[in-house]
Amino acid sequence: MSSESFISNTLEITPRQTMRGHTGQVHGVAHLPGGRHSITCSLDGLLRLWDLESGAQIGEDWRDENDVWSIALSPNGKTVASGGGDRNVRLWDVEARKVTGKWAGHSDVVCSLCWSTGGNRVASGSWDGIARVWDVDSGKTILTIKTGHEWVYAVTYSPDSSKLATGGDEENAVKIWDAKTGKLVETLEHESKVLSLAWTLDGKKLVSGSNGPIRIFDTTTWQQIATLGGHIDFVTAISLSRNNRLLASVSNDRTARLWNLDTNLPVGPLIYHGEKAPSTVLSPDAKVLVTACEDNTYTWDVHAILREAGLEDLLPIGINITLKNR
Template sequence: MPAITPRQAMHGHTSQILDIVHLPGRQRIIACSADGSLRLWDLENDAQIGDAWRDEGHNADVKNIALSPNSQTVASGSEGGTVRLWDVKTGKVIARWIGHTEHVGSVCWSGDGEQVVSGSWDGTARVWDVKTGKTVLEIKNGHQYVWAVTYSPDNTKFATGGENENTIKIWDAKAGKLLSTLHQDQSVRSLAWTSDGKKLFSGSLGPIGIFDTDTWEQIAVLEGHIFNLSLARNDCLLASTSIWDETVCLWNLNTNLPVCPLFQHNKDVSCLAFSADGKLLVTACEDNNVYLWDIHAILKEAGLEDLLSIPDVSLIRQ
């Protein structure tokens, strides 16, 4: 295949973009940045919608964001330890949760939208009750920095990954009991659970690991690409970033092999996210821009359109 190029680019953030989420319908995304803002983008016309979202009086890095299951609220983790909730319609902060003493490295909603788990550089994970804003569970998990947290699809467990012990830890979501410890050679920076809950993917400063969640044994390794991950909801495609060569790799999870040439950027790629149907991928790199990639067109040219098939349409929110 010829070199892969983005369909379009979006400019506006004044510092590095650190996380991205898609809104339903494949037409809008929200990005957060080290410039202290969130911004809403229209993918159809490459334009920012409205003003940047800011919490008045606070300009700290917004390190990560997560969209609620009903798509009405965004949770964010920031430099300084605050978790915030933002109303998607207004772009305003509707809640601030104080408890972490260092930067919040990751946030994730439970599937029912009633709780948010956050991981922090203070070495803890906290589970928050969305209605009350109270911490209902605090876990000191042994990581110096918690880089990644993610709920299992059935909400009974969540996984944390971090630095120092270089492990993934699996926790009972209600009791906070440690269920399993998965060892990695390098610090764990990102985690992704398949929609059926049968596999867990880890991105680190080493190869991508794939774990069987029944046995917690590592069953496969994807060599040569590391760091941040985005898993398509049909569990057939994985996108990963590399801090070594400024690229994104698209993986066929039926074969565990790359699908096409690498997506080249001009600087390190900081984050990426699939649309709900997997047909679009957005990436951001240290040039402060967002790039849109037409995955459907790329797979069609490669003769691999079947990788976008959706076994269960209920998995996709439109």
């Protein structure tokens, strides 16, 4: 199916809010605790804090010295790590909105970041083909992994922080590493470069996004156990709900999708994004989806989509931060 006919068959869903202000492509989104605010980073060299209900920016821009390609929020929600074109990793105090640390070591763009569950380590992936593990207190590199990828597009800790998964090109694979020793544990081959990764919170499954179908692997056997078919271009970002039952994905085919991981089937109509989207994040209660694209960020009412499909039970229980309808 051509890209044009594919898009023409999608139903238009209106975004809940459109957050405008960046002047460069928005490459990362992170939800603050409570799910009512999010932080975005952009190639315009800015981080911005947003109110998801109103779509308004909160406070002044957080100014970096270079283009910002990736952000990740610490487990306690107090610190943001950012990476960009100047090859450095920065730490930002969320409340003060200022840089508190700057780590040097990579020799190319830092395009992926992930915190360990305990918040004492940050893993970074770079176009230099290296994954680094940093000690947060000292700011020192404590582990350097030469991944074999030409570019590392994605890096993520397992829920117990015992393993790191990296995704990239050259060898077109997901690689699993021992997070303490850097020893290669497993290689999961793909036909194309891997741009996105997500580990279920129970640690039992690893999800990867590449060109076309999304793949799901059993982390006990490292065998592929399911594919989610539908996207017709590279899947650039994926996000899992906290109960591991709902998955969101965005793709260079200019759409976002929701997936029921109980059945591995899509939920609701396609969300036509209009542009290639490099980032997406579900809110903690999974009722709101944030997607980022050229210079705008959008919020989508996932709760309404699930309600229309009769699948509200896919939402996590005991988390409720629903934004008011406007």
